[in-house]
Amino acid sequence: MQPDDVSRVLAPALGPKLLAVEPFAGMAGRVRFERGAALELFPRVRDDLGFRHLSMVGGIDWVDHREVFYVVWSDAAHQYLLLSTDVPADNPRVETASGVWPSANWHERETWELVGIEFDNHPDLRHLLTPDGYEFRPLLRSFKLHEPEELEVKTRHV
Amino acid sequence: MTTPAPLLVSKPAEPLALGVDLPMVDQPAVPFIEIETLRAKEFIPAAKEALGSLIAEQGQAKVIRPVFNWAGRNSLFPLHWGLACCAIEFAAAFGARWDAERFGVVPRSSPRQCDVMIVNGTVTWKVAHKLITLYEQMPEPKWVIAMGNCATGGGPFRTAYSVVPGVDKLVPVDVYIAGCPPRPEAMLDGILELEKLIRERKE
Numbered sequence: 350m351q352p353d354d355v356s357r358v359l360a361p362a363l364g365p366k367l368l369a370v371e372p373f374a375g376m377a378g379r380v381r382f383e384r385g386a387a388l389e390l391f392p393r394v395r396d397d398l399g400f401r402h403l404s405m406v407g408g409i410d411w412v413d414h415r416e417v418f419y420v421v422w423s424d425a426a427h428q429y430l431l432l433s434t435d436v437p438a439d440n441p442r443v444e445t446a447s448g449v450w451p452s453a454n455w456h457e458r459e460t461w462e463l464v465g466i467e468f469d470n471h472p473d474l475r476h477l478l479t480p481d482g483y484e485f486r487p488l489l490r491s492f493k494l495h496e497p498e499e500l501e502v503k504t505r506h507v
Numbered sequence: 508m509t510t511p512a513p514l515l516v517s518k519p520a521e522p523l524a525l526g527v528d529l530p531m532v533d534q535p536a537v538p539f540i541e542i543e544t545l546r547a548k549e550f551i552p553a554a555k556e557a558l559g560s561l562i563a564e565q566g567q568a569k570v571i572r573p574v575f576n577w578a579g580r581n582s583l584f585p586l587h588w589g590l591a592c593c594a595i596e597f598a599a600a601f602g603a604r605w606d607a608e609r610f611g612v613v614p615r616s617s618p619r620q621c622d623v624m625i626v627n628g629t630v631t632w633k634v635a636h637k638l639i640t641l642y643e644q645m646p647e648p649k650w651v652i653a654m655g656n657c658a659t660g661g662g663p664f665r666t667a668y669s670v671v672p673g674v675d676k677l678v679p680v681d682v683y684i685a686g687c688p689p690r691p692e693a694m695l696d697g698i699l700e701l702e703k704l705i706r707e708r709k710e
């Protein structure tokens with residue numbers, strides 16, 4: 350599957366909300382989309398293109414904005430596809446993918462607690478790797494390594 | 508002085524049928540057992556009085572405590588759990604080559620059966636509450652060994668966002684073992700250090 354094949358299926362449905370489909374090394378392509386189009390895009394990628402397995406969700410802090418990306422896998426094409434969207438740093442929220450791919454649930458919890466991306470309508474947005482009550486977003490570039498005395502970790506007994 | 512009625516009177520022994528005449532010993536006027544009974548009747552209350560305070564003060568320190576310490580330090584049961592890479596060395600120490608069981612050290616899977624917790628790895632804030640819960644579930648007396656640099660002071664992850672800088676922030680630690688990871692010999696050395704501590708234990 351080539352980026353053209355991907356864009357031929359997605360472009361009519363999404364229109365201008367589909368920003369670009371670019372070639373990406375080792376994958377079927379990189380789909381860049383407006384964050385508001387998430388719920389229109391995900392079912393089409395899963396059902397029309399056949400990428401039925403969500404392999405990972407992650408976030409990147411680009412300082413002026415943040416990026417949320419999804420890596421999906423197609424058994425039929427035997428290929429990965431990268432979906433990515435930009436969110437502003439002051440309001441980093443995007444619709445959850447866990448209604449389309451249930452495996453997004455834990456990945457989004459992790460992205461939320463480490464990169465600070467808010468996932469709307471997530472069924473269970475709790476801490477996954479850091480303790481309950483943990484206040485920091487350690488994978489943001491503004492987070493510096495601390496001497497342990499400077500890092501006041503608050504945890505709750507759960 | 509009238510002798511009180513004896514509690515128990517021994518029968519004179521039947522002469523042994525040995526075929527030779529043994530020199531006869533005169534039976535004492537009061538049978539032996541009766542004398543013992545009389546002595547005991549006078550002696551025991553006096554001894555109780557004299558020894559009572561002595562036993563209370565010294566018996567604990569001189570008899571019971573050493574026996575307890577001896578038994579305790581020769582059957583240290585560590586909690587069988589692993590937190591990070593040090594757990595591999597912990598596991599190796601119980602294998603055939605190092606054979607920690609020759610010191611009576613047997614890892615147990617339930618904290619209720621353990622008396623020493625070997626913290627063998629990186630303690631994260633996420634696992635901190637579980638560690639404290641496990642520690643609290645262990646019956647007294649109990650000890651903690653911090654194995655490796657991570658458990659001692661955070662190790663290579665000291666400045667990380669998720670690592671407890673030393674397990675002594677959470678539970679009292681008796682023995683620290685340096686190394687990243689400490690070899691099984693070092694872990695056994697730590698256990699022998701703990702045995703020395705237990706030998707000195709007073710209460």
Ligand code: SF4
Nearest residue numbers: 592655656657687688
């Ligand atoms: S001290 Fe070293 S070997 Fe032990 S848990 Fe930490 S990093 Fe791993």
